Amino acid sequence: MSRTSSPLGLHRVLEPPGVLPQAAWRLDPSPAIAPDEVRVRVDRLNLDAASYRQLRETYAGDPDKIRAAVLDIIATRGKMQNPVTNSGGMLTGTIEESGPQSPLGLKPGQRIATLVSLTLTPLTITDGLRSWDGKSEQVPCEGHAILFARSIAAVLPEDLPVPLSLAVMDVCGAPALTSRIVKEGAVVAVIGAAGKSGSLSAAAARQAGAARVIGVVPTEAEAHLLRQPPLADVVVIADARDPVTLATKVEAAGGPADVTVVCVDVPGCEGGAILSTKQGGTVIFFSMATNFAAAALGAEGVAADVTMLVGNGYVPGHADLALGLIRGVPAVRNLFERRVAQ
Amino acid sequence: MSRTSSPLGLHRVLEPPGVLPQAAWRLDPSPAIAPDEVRVRVDRLNLDAASYRQLRETYAGDPDKIRAAVLDIIATRGKMQNPVTNSGGMLTGTIEESGPQSPLGLKPGQRIATLVSLTLTPLTITDGLRSWDGKSEQVPCEGHAILFARSIAAVLPEDLPVPLSLAVMDVCGAPALTSRIVKEGAVVAVIGAAGKSGSLSAAAARQAGAARVIGVVPTEAEAHLLRQPPLADVVVIADARDPVTLATKVEAAGGPADVTVVCVDVPGCEGGAILSTKQGGTVIFFSMATNFAAAALGAEGVAADVTMLVGNGYVPGHADLALGLIRGVPAVRNLFERRVAQ
Numbered sequence: 001m002s003r004t005s006s007p008l009g010l011h012r013v014l015e016p017p018g019v020l021p022q023a024a025w026r027l028d029p030s031p032a033i034a035p036d037e038v039r040v041r042v043d044r045l046n047l048d049a050a051s052y053r054q055l056r057e058t059y060a061g062d063p064d065k066i067r068a069a070v071l072d073i074i075a076t077r078g079k080m081q082n083p084v085t086n087s088g089g090m091l092t093g094t095i096e097e098s099g100p101q102s103p104l105g106l107k108p109g110q111r112i113a114t115l116v117s118l119t120l121t122p123l124t125i126t127d128g129l130r131s132w133d134g135k136s137e138q139v140p141c142e143g144h145a146i147l148f149a150r151s152i153a154a155v156l157p158e159d160l161p162v163p164l165s166l167a168v169m170d171v172c173g174a175p176a177l178t179s180r181i182v183k184e185g186a187v188v189a190v191i192g193a194a195g196k197s198g199s200l201s202a203a204a205a206r207q208a209g210a211a212r213v214i215g216v217v218p219t220e221a222e223a224h225l226l227r228q229p230p231l232a233d234v235v236v237i238a239d240a241r242d243p244v245t246l247a248t249k250v251e252a253a254g255g256p257a258d259v260t261v262v263c264v265d266v267p268g269c270e271g272g273a274i275l276s277t278k279q280g281g282t283v284i285f286f287s288m289a290t291n292f293a294a295a296a297l298g299a300e301g302v303a304a305d306v307t308m309l310v311g312n313g314y315v316p317g318h319a320d321l322a323l324g325l326i327r328g329v330p331a332v333r334n335l336f337e338r339r340v341a342q
Numbered sequence: 343m344s345r346t347s348s349p350l351g352l353h354r355v356l357e358p359p360g361v362l363p364q365a366a367w368r369l370d371p372s373p374a375i376a377p378d379e380v381r382v383r384v385d386r387l388n389l390d391a392a393s394y395r396q397l398r399e400t401y402a403g404d405p406d407k408i409r410a411a412v413l414d415i416i417a418t419r420g421k422m423q424n425p426v427t428n429s430g431g432m433l434t435g436t437i438e439e440s441g442p443q444s445p446l447g448l449k450p451g452q453r454i455a456t457l458v459s460l461t462l463t464p465l466t467i468t469d470g471l472r473s474w475d476g477k478s479e480q481v482p483c484e485g486h487a488i489l490f491a492r493s494i495a496a497v498l499p500e501d502l503p504v505p506l507s508l509a510v511m512d513v514c515g516a517p518a519l520t521s522r523i524v525k526e527g528a529v530v531a532v533i534g535a536a537g538k539s540g541s542l543s544a545a546a547a548r549q550a551g552a553a554r555v556i557g558v559v560p561t562e563a564e565a566h567l568l569r570q571p572p573l574a575d576v577v578v579i580a581d582a583r584d585p586v587t588l589a590t591k592v593e594a595a596g597g598p599a600d601v602t603v604v605c606v607d608v609p610g611c612e613g614g615a616i617l618s619t620k621q622g623g624t625v626i627f628f629s630m631a632t633n634f635a636a637a638a639l640g641a642e643g644v645a646a647d648v649t650m651l652v653g654n655g656y657v658p659g660h661a662d663l664a665l666g667l668i669r670g671v672p673a674v675r676n677l678f679e680r681r682v683a684q
Contacts, residue, residue, distance in 0.1 A: 008644060010586060020585050020613045022643045023636065086635045120643040152645050173642065243362050244352060271362045285634070285652070292627070292634045292652060293428045294365065300515065300655030301364045301462040302350060303494050310627070310634060310650035313642030 005034030007149035012122050014078070021120035021148075027078035029122035031144055035101040038147040040093040040112065042123070045139040046166050047089040049195075049265040050288045051082035052137035058084075063134030070139070074125050081119040087288045088118030089137065090170050091145055092162060103149055111162070113169045114145070115152040115319060122146040136342065138163060154319045160326065163340045164333075171197035172322035174263060174286045175204035176315035181282055182259050184209035189250050189257035189276055191240045192264030193232055194222040196339055197286050200322055201261045202231050203329045214253045216240060218264075225338065231331045241268040247275035262287050270294040277306045286311035347376030349491035354464050356420070363462035363490075369420035371464035371488065377443040378491040382435040382454065384465070387481040388508050389431040391537075392607040392630045393424035394479035400426075405476030412481070416467050423461040429630045430460030431479065432512050433487055434504060445491055453504070455511045456487070457494040457661060464488040478684065480505060496661045502668065505682050506675075513539035514664035516605060516628045517546035518657035523624055524601050526551035531592050531599035531618055533582045534606030535574055536564040538681055539628050542664055543603045544573050545671045556595045558582060560606075567680065571673045583610040589617035604629050612636040619648045628653035 005011050009021040012028045021027055033039050047055075047070075059065035074080050081088050092113045095106045106112060114121060127142035147153055156165050174197035182188055188205040192198040193215030202213050215232030217223050223235045234253040238246045240262075250256060256278045262269055267289040274295070277283050283306055285295065295308050326333050347353045351363040354370045363369055375381050389397075389412075401407035416422050423430050434455045437448045448454060456463060469484035489495055498507050516539035524530055530547040534540040535557030544555050557574030559565050565577045576595040580588045582604075592598060598620040604611055609631045616637070619625050625648055627637065637650055668675050 008586070018584055018586070020617075020640070020643065022639050023585075023610065023613060086633070087639070116643050116645070117639045119639050150645055242360055243365075244350070244360070268365065271365060288635050288638065290634045291428070292632045292637075293630050295634075295652045296630065296655060297364050297429070297459045297461050298362070299652075301362065301458050303458070303492055303656050304654070305656060305658055306654065308652035308654055310637045310641075310652060312646070312648065312650060313638060314645050314647060316647055 005036055007036065009120065009148035012146065022117065025077065027122045029078040029124045029146065033097055033099050033146065035099045036103070036149040037099045038095060038102050038104055038106055039097045040145045040147060041096045042091050042093040042141060042143045042145050044092045044166065045080060045089055045118065045141060046091065046170050047137040047139060048085070048087035048288060049137060050085045051087045051089065053265060054082060054085050066134040067129045067132060071125060071129055074123055079118060079121055079123050085288060086119070090114050090118060090166065091121070092156065092166050093145065096144065104147060104151065104153060106153060111156045112153045113156055113166055114147065115154055115169055117313065152314065157323060160323070164326070164336060165323065167196055167336060167340050168322050168326050169319050171200060172318040173313035173315055174261070174311060175200040175325060176318035176321050177284060177309070177311060178261050179204040179208045179321060180315065181284060182208040182210050185211045186258040187212045187214070187254060189214040189216060189255055189260045190232070191216045191260065191262045191269060191273060193217055194225040194335065195263055196336065198263035199231055199332050199335045200325055201263060203325045203332045204321070207325070212254050214250055214255060214257065216246065216250065225335055229331045229334065231335065240264055240272050241266065243271035243275045246272035250276040257281060259284065262290065265289050267291060271298045274299050274304045274306055275302060277304070279305050282307040282309065284309045284311055347378055349378065351462065351490040354488065364459065367419060369464045371420040371466045373486055375439055375441050375488065377441045378445070379441045380437060380444050380446055380448055380489040381439045382487045382489060383438045384433050384435040384483060384485045384487050386434045386508065387422060387431055387460065387483060388433065388512050389422070389479040389481060390427070390429035390630060391479060392427045393429045393431065395607060396424060396427050408476040409471045409474060413467060413471055416465055421460060421463055421465050427630060428461070432456050432460060432508070433463070434498065434508050435487065438486065446489060446493065446495060448495060453498045454495045455498055455508055456489065457496055457511055459655065494656065499665060502665070506668070506678060507665065509538055509678060509682050510664050510668050511661050513542060514660040515655035515657055516603070516653060517542040517667060518660035518663050519626060519651070519653060520603050521546040521550045521663060522657065523626060524550040524552050527553045528600040529554045529556070529596060531556040531558060531597055531602045532574065533558045533602065533604045533611060533615060535559055536567040536677065537605055538678065540605035541573055541674050541677045542667055543605055545667045545674045546663070549667070554596050556592055556597060556599065558588070558592065567677055571676065573673045573677065582606055582614050583608065585613035585617045588614035592618040599623060601626065604632065607631050609633060613640045616641050616646050616648055617644060619646070621647050624649040624651065626651045626653055
């Protein structure tokens with residue numbers, strides 16, 4: 001690259017000019033790196049759950065159409081950012097070349113996972129995704145990706161299987177922020193507690209001293225996952241899109257909550273989360289399906305004095321905290337292993 | 343009404359059944375009230391800024407088309423909720439009938455403003471909006487609206503002109519939350535500081551003890567509004583949709599900020615707000631144009647450890663705090679009077 005590089009990756013933005021890579025329609029994924037960049041040989045993408053769900057539903061689960069759609073997005077945009085959900089995911093790969101001015105400290109040959117979103121990572125796929133069955137968000141592939149000076153990547157731990165580490169790192173912001181917000185003795189409701197970010201958040205809440213963790217799931221099958229072994233003190237089966245029913249059930253389970261953590265990837269859960277939370281409490285929205293206006297107006301509409309947080313995917317130390325929970329809490333590891341195997 | 347009423351207004355929801363009024367496509371605005379409801383004779387709507395802007399741009403400012411669009415929304419949905427922006431606004435009127443079980447303490451003949459959104463307020467318009475010129479978001483009209491037991495309404499103060507009180511109450515959540523978050527000695531950046539919620543937030547930040555208030559505006563004309571008399575310590579002219587330029591200018595003005603308050607009603611300001619905020623700082627998003635995923639992924643993408651708050655329109659005491667700023671800070675009152683007169 002002859003252009004001056006930017007730690008934020010501005011030099012890779014093709015259109016519209018001047019925006020950050022995440023906001024760009026199209027990035028330049030060419031393999032030649034600037035002195036502060038790193039090139040990764042990609043072996044796996046882990047698509048954001050909301051993105052994969054949208055693709056699966058749009059193409060009625062047809063693997064060929066889902067594959068073609070993902071290939072088309074990457075070829076068109078130079079990154080894997082679903083234009084409907086605007087979300088991406090993450091990747092793993094091996095460091096191929098590390099620029100002499102890169103501050104990331106990565107060396108050729110190391111296996112890493114990116115902890116910044118695919119929505120801002122220049123990416124090229126070279127194998128037509130022929131090894132992906134299109135049936136899950138884990139996408140084995142060949143190609144390359146570029147890391148900027150201000151990207152975040154973690155070397156994959158050797159004591160855990162790669163698909164497991166990848167799945168954990170993809171959602172590691174949720175338990176880290178939950179851990180920061182939950183105080184000793186709090187009542188915590190986790191909506192979508194049998195999911196990946198949900199189970200880690202439930203475990204993080206307990207580790208942070210929650211007096212009661214209420215796990216909300218949509219079905220008896222999900223409830224079973226939460227109970228064997230137990231990850232929540234009480235399990236509530238409810239449709240989180242039905243605010244009144246949800247709030248009634250959470251209250252009966254020991255709520256309303258001091259902290260409600262929203263981890264389900266379906267739209268329409270804002271009102272229920274707000275109604276399930278105590279006056280003066282906090283709602284943390286981790287779902288990318290969260291609608292900003294629905295949250296803001298929903299709280300106002302029921303005169304709810306709750307603090308509402310946009311779940312930030314980056315909290316310092318997030319990967320280590322989440323991997324620690326996987327190693328230390330058998331119930332979470334068990335649940336993750338089942339999810340990853342699915 | 344023969345049906346059992348709910349404090350949240352669930353009995354007024356026609357479709358889809360079982361959702362909260364804000365999430366409903368259609369409400370029942372019939373005038374007969376339940377024992378815990380209140381009927382208001384409406385005299386003015388104050389449309390949400392993002393909603394009015396969308397209507398004005400869609401119909402190229404044509405007053406007849408804008409009027410017809412608003413009438414059509416209200417007739418179709420039984421409430422004024424713009425289906426594109428999903429936002430509403432507020433109204434003023436006179437109490438016509440107060441049910442014997444209403445907890446709101448309102449009496450027939452009192453002039454009030456609603457502090458819950460029009461997105462959940464059953465509404466009928468009876469005058470075809472013939473008194474509205476379509477040229478501003480303040481809509482004189484005739485009709486009626488319904489308040490539920492858990493609605494919020496404030497009796498209009500007698501010492502301030504009604505359009506001024508209305509404009510203040512519409513955005514009073516912003517200064518109240520800003521006041522709660524800003525600590526003594528903080529550097530505060532207000533994006534859109536010459537607007538209504540922005541100017542009140544700037545004044546609230548100063549009252550809360552901010553050491554430096556940086557006011558960000560898009561044009562020299564807006565900068566002039568902020569300087570006469572001064573509402574910010576430094577005025578920065580920048581396009582808030584250009585993250586890199588914005589962050590550079592805020593830094594030169596004494597930033598990055600401990601607290602950044604986003605008060606502009608245009609999309610695409612998430613990245614700039616995040617980049618203008620210190621590690622460990624807080625961004626408060628008050629704009630209904632905020633995109634949840636852009637905020638969440640934007641922070642992650644630049645490894646920003648910032649707390650991001652969804653601006654809740656309800657904070658206890660919010661109307662009193664904002665009216666107090668209007669009475670006590672001549673610069674804010676001056677700016678509001680110009681905006682309302684426009």
